[in-house]
Each structure stands twice: as C-alpha cells, then as structure tokens.
Amino acid sequence: MSFRTLARNLRQGKNRVRTRFFTEFTLNEMNVFRMTKISFSTLSNYKKIMRDVEFPIFKTKVDGVEQKFDLMDTKGRQDYFQAKAGDEIRRLKEYLKENTFVVYLLGKKNSGKGTYAKMFKEVVDKDRMEHFSIGDMIRGLDEAVQDKDKRKNLEAFLAKNYRGYMPLNEIMQALESRSTKVLLPSELILALVKMKLAGSEKKALFVDGFPRNMDQVSYSLFFRDLIGYRDDPDIFIMIDIPETVIDERIKYRAVCPKCQTSRNLKLLPTKKVGFDEKQSKFYLFCDNSQCTGERMVAKEGDEQGIEPIRERLVIDEELIKKAFNLYGVPKILLRNSVPVAVYKDYVDDYEITPEYYYQKENDEVKILEKPWQVLDDDGVASYSLLAAPVVVALIKQLVEALDI
Numbered sequence: 001m002s003f004r005t006l007a008r009n010l011r012q013g014k015n016r017v018r019t020r021f022f023t024e025f026t027l028n029e030m031n032v033f034r035m036t037k038i039s040f041s042t043l044s045n046y047k048k049i050m051r052d053v054e055f056p057i058f059k060t061k062v063d064g065v066e067q068k069f070d071l072m073d074t075k076g077r078q079d080y081f082q083a084k085a086g087d088e089i090r091r092l093k094e095y096l097k098e099n100t101f102v103v104y105l106l107g108k109k110n111s112g113k114g115t116y117a118k119m120f121k122e123v124v125d126k127d128r129m130e131h132f133s134i135g136d137m138i139r140g141l142d143e144a145v146q147d148k149d150k151r152k153n154l155e156a157f158l159a160k161n162y163r164g165y166m167p168l169n170e171i172m173q174a175l176e177s178r179s180t181k182v183l184l185p186s187e188l189i190l191a192l193v194k195m196k197l198a199g200s201e202k203k204a205l206f207v208d209g210f211p212r213n214m215d216q217v218s219y220s221l222f223f224r225d226l227i228g229y230r231d232d233p234d235i236f237i238m239i240d241i242p243e244t245v246i247d248e249r250i251k252y253r254a255v256c257p258k259c260q261t262s263r264n265l266k267l268l269p270t271k272k273v274g275f276d277e278k279q280s281k282f283y284l285f286c287d288n289s290q291c292t293g294e295r296m297v298a299k300e301g302d303e304q305g306i307e308p309i310r311e312r313l314v315i316d317e318e319l320i321k322k323a324f325n326l327y328g329v330p331k332i333l334l335r336n337s338v339p340v341a342v343y344k345d346y347v348d349d350y351e352i353t354p355e356y357y358y359q360k361e362n363d364e365v366k367i368l369e370k371p372w373q374v375l376d377d378d379g380v381a382s383y384s385l386l387a388a389p390v391v392v393a394l395i396k397q398l399v400e401a402l403d404i
Contacts, residue, residue: 053324055240055335058393059346060084068350071388074122081123083241085390088399095404098126100204101232102224103332105399106213106323107239109309110246110315112336112387116239118205119391123162134189134209137196145175154195162191165249174182186216194227203229213315217322235401236329237394238320241336242376243313245384247305254296256286263296270296270358282358282365297395330401337382340373 023359065083070076081089105113114310117131144150151172158168171188189210211217224234252266262282263270270287274295284296301308324331338346358365376382 007291024126032183053238053240053321053333055238057335057338057342057346058389058396060389060392061346061348068348071350071386072194077119077123077388078387081392081395084389085395091399091404092124092395092402094191095250095402096125096204100128100202100233102205102400103118103238104220104234104323105206105208105238106211106224106236106316106320107334108241108243108246108313110249111239111241111316112390113208113239115387116334116391116394119206119387120206120394121392124164124395129204131206131207132193132196134193134207134212137192138184141175141192145172146335157195157198158191163187163196186213186219187364189216190219190223190227195224197227211319211323214318214322215295217319217326220323234329235332235398236323236326237332237334238324239334239336239390242374242382242384244374245378246313246335248374250302251305253299253302254284255299256288256291256294256296258294259286259288261286261288261291261293261296266355266357267353269367273358273367275358275360277363282360332394332397332401334393334397336383336390337374337376338382339376340381340383343383347385347389351386353384353386 003010035192045163062084067079067083067360069080069083071080072246105117107113114131114133121129121131141154144154155168157170158171160170162171164185166185166188171185185217193210210223211220224232249264250267252264253262254265255262263286265282265284270284272285272287274285275281276283286294306313323329342351349371353372354369356367356369358367372384374382374384
C-alpha cells in the first residue's frame with residue numbers, strides 16, 4: 001500500500017484506531033508502520049510528500065518556554081537545546097558512555113547533512129561521535145596517491161582488504177587521473193572506510209555520502225558488519241529540503257578570493273557590506289580575522305543555481321525513496337521547511353531562517369532582515385528553518401529509534 005493511499009484512507013476515516021500518541025491510523029496502516037519501523041509519533045504530523053515519501057512537520061515549539069534564543073551564538077544554542085530537548089540530550093549522553101550507533105545521512109546535495117551532524121555532535125557529545133564524510137575521505141585519497149609513503153601504505157592495505165571486480169593496479173591508475181565526478185567502485189569505498197577507521201577509537205558514526213548510488217543502498221545494509229560495528233543499531237536519516245532553498249544557497253554564495261571563506265549575500269552576510277555603483281549591486285567584505293578584508297566574489301557558475309547539479313538531485317531523491325522502502329532499518333525523517341499558513345503552531349519565530357537585504361543610506365549600507373519565505377516543491381509558501389530546530393527533531397527521533 002502506498003503512502004498516498006494511506007493518507008487518503010486517513011482522510012476518509014476508515015477503520016480508525018487511536019494510538020497511545022492520540023493519533024488515528026487504520027489497522028493496515030499501523031501494520032505497515034511497524035514493518036518499516038517508523039514510529040507513530042514521527043508519523044503523527046505527516047503533511048509533506050516527496051514523490052512517494054511523506055515528511056512530517058515536527059513541532060519544536062514547547063509550551064512554557066517563552067525565552068527567545070540567539071541560535072547564531074554558541075551559548076544561545078546550548079541554552080536553546082537544553083530548553084527544547086534537555087531530557088533527550090541527557091539520555092543520549094548516557095547511552096554513548098557504553099554504546100555507539102551508525103547513522104546514514106541521506107539528502108540532496110547542499111541539504112545540510114554535514115551541518116546537522118556537526119551541530120548534533122556539538123550539542124550531545126563531541127568526543128563520542130564522528131561525522132564521517134566519504135567525500136572528504138576521497139579528497140584525502142587524491143592527495144595520498146601523490147605521496148610516495150602514503151601511496152605505499154594505501155597499496156599494502158588494499159592488497160589485504162580490497163575485494164572487488166576491478167584489479168587493484170587498474171584502481172591505482174584510475175586514482176592518479178581520476179575526475180572528482182567519477183564514482184569509485186563501491187567495494188573500494190568499503191575498504192577505504194575500513195582503513196580510515198582501523199586503529200581509531202570506536203565512536204558513533206554519522207556517515208555522509210554513502211550510499212551515493214542505487215547499487216550502494218544494498219551495500220549499506222551490511223556496512224556496519226563490514227566496518228566492525230556489527231552489533232550497533234543502524235539508522236537512515238532522510239532530509240527533505242525545497243529545491244528553492246538549495247538554489248538560493250548556491251546563487252547568493254560569496255567567497256573570499258584570498259582565504260576562501262564562504263558566506264551568502266542573502267542568508268549569511270559578513271559584518272561589512274559595500275555597494276558597487278557601476279554594477280548597482282551590494283557585495284560583502286570578508287570578515288575573517290586572519291584575512292585582510294577582501295571583497296568577496298561569486299564562484300564561477302553559481303549564477304546557474306541548481307541547474308548544473310539537477311541530475312545529482314534526481315539521483316539523491318531516488319536514493320531517499322529506495323531507502324525509505326527498506327524493511328528492518330529505522331528511519332528518521334527531517335524537514336527543513338514549514339508552511340507559512342501553519343508555522344505558528346509548530347515553531348517559534350526565531351527558529352526561522354532570516355533573509356538579509358540592504359538599503360544604501362548616504363555612504364553607508366544598512367543590513368535588514370525578514371523571515372525567509374520560499375515555495376516548497378509542492379508550490380506551498382513556506383519558511384525555511386535554521387539548523388537548530390531540525391537538529392531538535394533529529395535528537396528526539398533518535399532517542400525514540402534507539403529506544404532509550
């Protein structure tokens with residue numbers, strides 16, 4: 001039964017039963033939810049469909065919490081998380097003293113996977129968790145093949161641990177001239193992950209970038225066994241984000257030509273903004289304390305937004321759909337946006353991503369802000385959320401998935 005059918009049945013009110021979460025589902029729907037290991041509480045607010053996958057609006061507004069927190073400030077975020085998810089954070093800290101887990105982050109390119117993982121680590125336990133980026137690992141590999149000693153160690157490890165259909169000598173040759181757009185064999189990725197983790201302290205893993213294609217979804221089912229995490233819970237985290245959010249994150253990106261610091265004219269400005277009279281547009285000055293305040297510039301091709309990566313986005317969406325339909329692996333569903341029409345029921349105003357705009361007054365530029373409103377993929381006027389409320393949803397659902 002598809003989730004579209006489930007949603008229709010819910011609307012029609014057929015064979016309803018009431019769960020302990022005071023949410024009504026049909027008996028058949030409850031069986032499907034149990035089989036896919038998606039909790040009733042996670043499903044209770046289902047509103048959004050990404051093709052065949054629905055994403056809930058997660059309520060982060062807490063009755064009795066009236067304080068407004070500065071989510072751009074480290075101390076402000078700490079206070080925020082304690083107010084919104086303090087009990088769940090305590091339980092996770094206790095769990096991580098003796099246990100670990102493996103989480104696979106699935107989301108479209110530039111959906112915030114790394115940001116969420118790093119913030120979760122900052123909030124819960126920075127010493128017992130690792131954000132494991134497959135992309136970073138592969139970029140390090142490109143450097144290793146050019147270093148004589150590192151290459152020798154790499155070849156020795158792969159000779160003992162690599163099992164696949166491509167000869168090792170051909171792999172090494174391919175690595176030397178490899179384009180970053182070419183996917184490495186899945187069997188090689190697994191061996192490299194094992195090499196990266198070998199000898200290091202066992203920690204909870206947030207795996208970012210695996211699976212990256214349909215073939216690797218099947219490998220992910222055995223990933224924890226292959227890397228020595230056999231008894232750990234493994235969980236898929238699936239992230240929904242409107243394409244308009246990704247598009248504007250790219251289009252308004254600005255980079256310092258000297259230190260490579262990255263900001264965003266619309267979403268993450270620097271403290272100092274200038275105005276180009278000839279081009280009639282605003283620009284940012286780098287405010288990295290280690291830099292010299294260069295004028296920041298757009299990266300070549302960024303004006304096209306998501307168009308150059310659209311094929312990748314389609315693959316990412318198909319990966320989420322396929323992983324969603326796997327049995328036996330718990331799923332956590334994260335949503336980056338909330339409809340404007342109902343946002344006050346679910347989130348506080350300060351949890352909404354601000355959009356920055358500018359006014360030139362005499363020789364100065366004034367920085368102004370307002371809630372960032374976008375159209376989601378269904379054409380619904382929505383507010384994009386800051387990372388912190390999404391991480392609150394992650395924390396609460398992870399506690400439930402781990403049953404702690």
